[in-house]
Amino acid sequence: MSSQVTFHIPVIDLTDENLKPGTETWFSASQLVRSALEVNGCFFVTNNKVPMEICNSVFALSKELFDLPLHTKKQKVSDKPNFYYLGGNPRVPLYEGIGIDLDGPSNEEAIQKFANIMWPSGYDHFCEKINLHVKLLEEIDQTAKRLLFDAYGLDKNSCDSLLESTNYVFRGFKYLVPQKTQSNIGLVPHTDSTYFSILQQNNVAGLEIKLKTGEWISIDPSPSLFIILAGDAFKVWSNGRITACEHKVIIREEKERYSIGLFSFNSRMVQTHEELIDEDHPRLYRAFDHYEFVAFRDTVKSQTEISKIFLL
Numbered sequence: 001m002s003s004q005v006t007f008h009i010p011v012i013d014l015t016d017e018n019l020k021p022g023t024e025t026w027f028s029a030s031q032l033v034r035s036a037l038e039v040n041g042c043f044f045v046t047n048n049k050v051p052m053e054i055c056n057s058v059f060a061l062s063k064e065l066f067d068l069p070l071h072t073k074k075q076k077v078s079d080k081p082n083f084y085y086l087g088g089n090p091r092v093p094l095y096e097g098i099g100i101d102l103d104g105p106s107n108e109e110a111i112q113k114f115a116n117i118m119w120p121s122g123y124d125h126f127c128e129k130i131n132l133h134v135k136l137l138e139e140i141d142q143t144a145k146r147l148l149f150d151a152y153g154l155d156k157n158s159c160d161s162l163l164e165s166t167n168y169v170f171r172g173f174k175y176l177v178p179q180k181t182q183s184n185i186g187l188v189p190h191t192d193s194t195y196f197s198i199l200q201q202n203n204v205a206g207l208e209i210k211l212k213t214g215e216w217i218s219i220d221p222s223p224s225l226f227i228i229l230a231g232d233a234f235k236v237w238s239n240g241r242i243t244a245c246e247h248k249v250i251i252r253e254e255k256e257r258y259s260i261g262l263f264s265f266n267s268r269m270v271q272t273h274e275e276l277i278d279e280d281h282p283r284l285y286r287a288f289d290h291y292e293f294v295a296f297r298d299t300v301k302s303q304t305e306i307s308k309i310f311l312l
């Protein structure tokens with residue numbers, strides 16, 4: 001079992017053949033995942049099953065998508081807040097993001113619907129490759145969540161219902177190279193509203209995360225290394241045990257940067273898991289509608305204000 005440590009952040013090999021529920025390997029990986037999420041709110045995953053050929057196609061397709069005219073990218077693709085095109089924000093002028101609302105767990109129709117809006121005459125190659133990649137990322141997401149649930153020794157049925165109520169959004173990002181007079185901030189420090197955000201870079205660095213110590217570290221941009229960040233929803237679900245990982249994007253290279261990610265939300269309410277509430281750990285947070293929270297946090301600028309929103 002791989003437990004190589006990068007800046008004290010473990011790397012879990014999800015393709016390890018011995019990684020099966022009930023084994024010693026599973027148990028030790030689940031403890032690593034739990035402690036990594038409680039301390040720094042993130043860990044790395046390697047998955048040799050994700051063929052580089054698919055990753056390369058997906059990054060090439062993401063570039064094609066961003067090359068479309070602005071009015072095409074800005075078309076309405078989802079009713080959910082932020083599950084669509086974002087760009088032209090004067091606070092982060094280098095940044096562009098575009099989302100595919102998967103409308104539940106992996107859903108070929110949703111990808112097709114998105115592709116038909118962007119390319120009205122159809123684009124089967126886009127649908128095929130994105131669908132394959134999303135499926136692999138979803139497998140990573142669900143295995144990582146099961147490892148976490150087992151580390152807390154939780155009831156399987158209630159955890160299954162959390163997985164079933166997941167709504168994924170697959171997003172691509174593009175960052176311009178800053179001009180001489182421009183700031184190199186790609187994205188300001190923030191936590192995500194998600195349970196997990198699984199991020200993949202494409203050889204151009206930029207993603208930085210804040211450790212518990214307060215130190216910011218830059219994440220290796222290799223496309224074969226995925227980073228899983230815990231977001232606000234897991235902090236609330238875990239009754240404050242899990243840290244929502246603060247991160248930002250800083251463009252330090254003279255190259256356009258592309259990244260992609262799978263983000264998990266709840267199509268119902270986000271609430272604290274009952275088994276994680278007891279006399280020693282009284283309930284800290286109120287339940288909330290995930291999409292209302294996403295919409296609300298857009299109106300609030302400070303991270304401190306955001307983390308107080310769901311406190312009782």
Ligand SMILES: O=C(O)CCC(=O)C(=O)O
Pocket residue numbers: 097173187192199201206207247248249259
């Ligand atoms: O581009 C990246 O690597 C990070 C994107 C991100 O943090 C976000 O969209 O919330």
Ligand SMILES: [Fe+2]
Pocket residue numbers: 190191192197247
């Ligand atoms: Fe983020």
